[in-house]
Structure formats: C-alpha cells, structure tokens
Amino acid sequence: MIQRTLFGELEAHLAKPQATVITGMRRVGKTTALKFLLAKTVHVNKLYLDFEKIENRILFSQNSYQAIEAGLEALGLDLHQPAVLALDEIQLVPNSPSVIKYLYDTYAIKFILTGSSSYYLKNHFTESLAGRKRIFEMFPLGFDEFLQFRGFARSQFEHTAQQHFSEPIYQIFRQEYETFLRFGGFPEVVLAETANDKTAFLKDIINAYIELDIKLLSDFRVSNDLYKLCQLLASRTGSRLDVSKLSSISGINRNKLTEYMSLFEYTYFIHLIPSFTKNKDKEIAAQRKVYIADTGMLQILAQVSSGQVFENAVALQLLRLGEVAYYQKKSGQEIDFILNKDTAIEVKETPSYPDLKTLNYRSDDLELPHSRLVGRHFTNSDFQEWYWGGGIF
Structure with a gap:
C-alpha cells in the first residue's frame, strides 16, 4: 500500500480515544x-461496516440502541472489551451521530469513520460528538503523492519543494507533471494504465458523485440540472462567481442555485477562494473565485484553456499550504493568489522577467513581504527567477 501524506497524522491519532473522522470527496482514498x-x-476485537451496503444501513437505522448492540455482537464485536469499530460513508445513515455518541459514551470503542460531506460531518457531529472526534480532510493526490504512486521515491524529489526553477529537475519530472495536469489526482485514475481507462474512471467518478453523493445528501432530483451546472462551473474555473448571471445562463432558480453551490462546496466538488482585503466588510461582499476539485475532472466536464487547467492545479496545490485568496482592483489589476496573507503569487504558463517585475510592483503596493512567479513551461535559459508548478508542494 502506498502511504498518503495524511497517513502519518491518522496513525498518530489512532491511539487517541476520540473518534478519527476522515472526510473528502468520493474515491479520493x-x-x-x-x-x-x-x-x-x-x-x-474490531469490525468494519460499509454503509453503502443496505444491511449495514438498516442495522444502524433501528430505533432501539439495544437492537443495534445485538446486531454488532452478532457480527462478532465484543462490546464488553476494548474494541475498534470502523464505519465507512456514515453520511448515508442520518441518525449515525446519535448512535455513535451512545456507543462512544457507553463502551470502550475507538471509532474510525469516513464520510463524503464536510457539512454533514462538521455540523451534525459538532452537537452530538463535541470533544469526542477529530476531523481529517482528504483530497485527490498532490503532485508529490502522485510521483510516489508513479514509482518515485520521496527522496528523489522532496528537496525540490518550494525552490527556484531548476532545469535538471524540470526535465526529469516535466512529463509526469503534464500527466498530472491532464488526468488529475484520483488514485485509481493515476494507477490506470491507459488514457482510455483514466478517462473512463473520471467519467464514472463524476456520475457517482452526482447520482450518489448529491442525490442522497439532498432532496435534489434533477440530474440534468446538476450535471449542467457542474459543466458551467468547470468552464468558469478561475473566474469570479456571479450567481445571478449563472442563474440566468443555466435557467436554474437563484435560490435553488445557491443551494446547489453550497452542497457542491460542502462535498468538495468546488473550492471557492475569497478576495484579499484588509477590510472585513468588503471581503464578505466580494465575489469569490471558483476552482474544481481535480484537473482531470475539470477537463471531462468542460473544454477549458491550458491556462485555466494550470491555474486550477496551482490553486489546489496552494490550498494544501494554507489560506488562499486573490486580489483585484476595480481598474482590473490583479494578483492571481495571495498565500497566508503574506505571499503574492502570479501564475503564467510561460513566465518572463516582465511578469516578475509587474508582480513585485503589485506586491510592494500591498506591502506583502514575499512574491513568487509560478510557471509551467521553460523557454528562456536566461531567466530562471521563477518557481515551477511541479515544485509547489
């Protein structure tokens, strides 16, 4: 088994009595x-239950805690001894938080839980499992994890992270990064052998997301509207989100559209990045930029430019490093990303010295101490004061 970056934190929490809760989009691992x-x-003394199986959902949906206890014991779990109970996709059983709370408070059970909705896990569990759980978020593979899945040892590339452009490193890993941009980071997609297999997996992931996650977590029944909206959002990746305009184009009622958008965000399909400002009121009012959770999924849903794909990938990579925002003046001048309120980042497929000069000027204007020009393609050996996208991890 290839270990993900998150596995170390998860293993360290295994000895804690609190429930270990893993949340993230379907099929991220x-x-x-x-x-x-x-x-x-x-x-x-441990038991694994998958709530995608109806018999397990029925067990946890019973009205009597005693009936649930009897069912667990029938499956081989000794409730009178320290135990480990692993429950997969708990959002599929609406009353699971109350059952877990009862069992947690009554017996010496260590819970390991997974679910696909951050809204369900963070909000429903806040009340019922306050102080009894820790939530870990899992995403598609980052480029460093992608390289490990492709057979590279971490020692081969970890020293390249957050470093200025290096042509030898670029030449070694350039093709891998291009594959990563094209097909994204879902583990089964990365491990698939052919481009056709990768594409088929991506289409299946999208369909499963809409038909299972979205429809089971809501009362939404119109799959065509949902798929159409997914496509519209994908085509606008990197753009500010105008809900009124999106409602007009899609033909979806504004209130319903807002509900869709919230659910897309809570189930990790989209990431919404706020504008950077030191005025909190303006920060709340400003439109957010939208990015899709995976570049492979993005390109299945819409025909987008290579620049949009690269910007989306950089956004996802930066979100792993901290708080991300964007900056734009009314005049149109902008900075693609601001990381952790102190680093201005501009994304250019083919970076140049004038790009860096402009970025530094805008960064100084905002009194940001750091700036980075992030590029994709190397064309000029005389200019190397930039960061390659494959090194941002």
Missing part, C-alpha cells in the same frame, strides 16, 4: 485510509 488504520490497530 478514504476507505483505503480507513483500512490502513484497521491494519495498524493492535485489537483483534
């Missing part, structure tokens, strides 16, 4: 992480 933790547990 949550079940693999859960099974990794099960394999690491010293208990033989």
Whole structure:
C-alpha cells in the first residue's frame, strides 16, 4: 500500500480515544485510509461496516440502541472489551451521530469513520460528538503523492519543494507533471494504465458523485440540472462567481442555485477562494473565485484553456499550504493568489522577467513581504527567477 501524506497524522491519532473522522470527496482514498488504520490497530476485537451496503444501513437505522448492540455482537464485536469499530460513508445513515455518541459514551470503542460531506460531518457531529472526534480532510493526490504512486521515491524529489526553477529537475519530472495536469489526482485514475481507462474512471467518478453523493445528501432530483451546472462551473474555473448571471445562463432558480453551490462546496466538488482585503466588510461582499476539485475532472466536464487547467492545479496545490485568496482592483489589476496573507503569487504558463517585475510592483503596493512567479513551461535559459508548478508542494 502506498502511504498518503495524511497517513502519518491518522496513525498518530489512532491511539487517541476520540473518534478519527476522515472526510473528502468520493474515491479520493478514504476507505483505503480507513483500512490502513484497521491494519495498524493492535485489537483483534474490531469490525468494519460499509454503509453503502443496505444491511449495514438498516442495522444502524433501528430505533432501539439495544437492537443495534445485538446486531454488532452478532457480527462478532465484543462490546464488553476494548474494541475498534470502523464505519465507512456514515453520511448515508442520518441518525449515525446519535448512535455513535451512545456507543462512544457507553463502551470502550475507538471509532474510525469516513464520510463524503464536510457539512454533514462538521455540523451534525459538532452537537452530538463535541470533544469526542477529530476531523481529517482528504483530497485527490498532490503532485508529490502522485510521483510516489508513479514509482518515485520521496527522496528523489522532496528537496525540490518550494525552490527556484531548476532545469535538471524540470526535465526529469516535466512529463509526469503534464500527466498530472491532464488526468488529475484520483488514485485509481493515476494507477490506470491507459488514457482510455483514466478517462473512463473520471467519467464514472463524476456520475457517482452526482447520482450518489448529491442525490442522497439532498432532496435534489434533477440530474440534468446538476450535471449542467457542474459543466458551467468547470468552464468558469478561475473566474469570479456571479450567481445571478449563472442563474440566468443555466435557467436554474437563484435560490435553488445557491443551494446547489453550497452542497457542491460542502462535498468538495468546488473550492471557492475569497478576495484579499484588509477590510472585513468588503471581503464578505466580494465575489469569490471558483476552482474544481481535480484537473482531470475539470477537463471531462468542460473544454477549458491550458491556462485555466494550470491555474486550477496551482490553486489546489496552494490550498494544501494554507489560506488562499486573490486580489483585484476595480481598474482590473490583479494578483492571481495571495498565500497566508503574506505571499503574492502570479501564475503564467510561460513566465518572463516582465511578469516578475509587474508582480513585485503589485506586491510592494500591498506591502506583502514575499512574491513568487509560478510557471509551467521553460523557454528562456536566461531567466530562471521563477518557481515551477511541479515544485509547489
């Protein structure tokens, strides 16, 4: 099993009595992480239940806690001894938080839980499992994890992170990064052998997301509207989100569209990046920029420019490093990203010295101490004061 970056934190939390909760989009590797933790547990008194199986949902949906206890014991779990109970896709059982709370408070059970909705896990669990859980978010592979899935040892590339452009490193990993941009970071897509297989997996992931996650987590029934909206959002990646305009184009009622958008964000399909300002009121009022959770998924949903794909990939990479915003003046001058309120980042497929000069000027104007020009293609050996996109991890 190839270990994800998050696995170290998860394993460290395994010894804690609080529930270990893993959340993220469908098929990012949550079940693999859960099974990794099960394999690491010293208990033989452990049980794994997948809530995508109806019999397991029925067990946890019973009105009587005693009936649920009897069912768990029938499946081999000894509730009177320390135990580990792993529950997969808990958002599929609406009353699971209350059942978990009861079992947590009554028995010595270590819970390992996964779910696809941050809204469900963060909000429903806040009340019922306050102080009894820690939530870990899992995303598609970053480029560093992608390289490990492709057979590279971490020692081969970890020293390249956050460093100025290096032509030898670029030449070694350039093709891998281009593949990463084209097909994204869902583990099964990365491991698929052919381009056709990768594309088929991506289409299946999108369909499963709409038909299973969205429709089961809401009362939305119109799949065509949902798919159409996914396509519209994908075509606008890197753009500011104008809900009124989107409603007009899609034909979806503004209020319903707002509900869709919230659910897309809570289920990790989109990331919305706010504008950077030191005025909190203006920050709340400003439109946010939209990015899709995976560049492979992005390109299945819409025909977008290579620049949009690259910007989307950089946005996802930066979101792993901290707080991300964008900056734009009314005059149109902008900075693509501001990381952790102190680093201005401009994204250019083919970076040049004038790009860096402009970025530094705008960064100084905002009194930001750091700036980075991030590029994709190397064309000029005389200018290397930039950061290659493949080195941002």
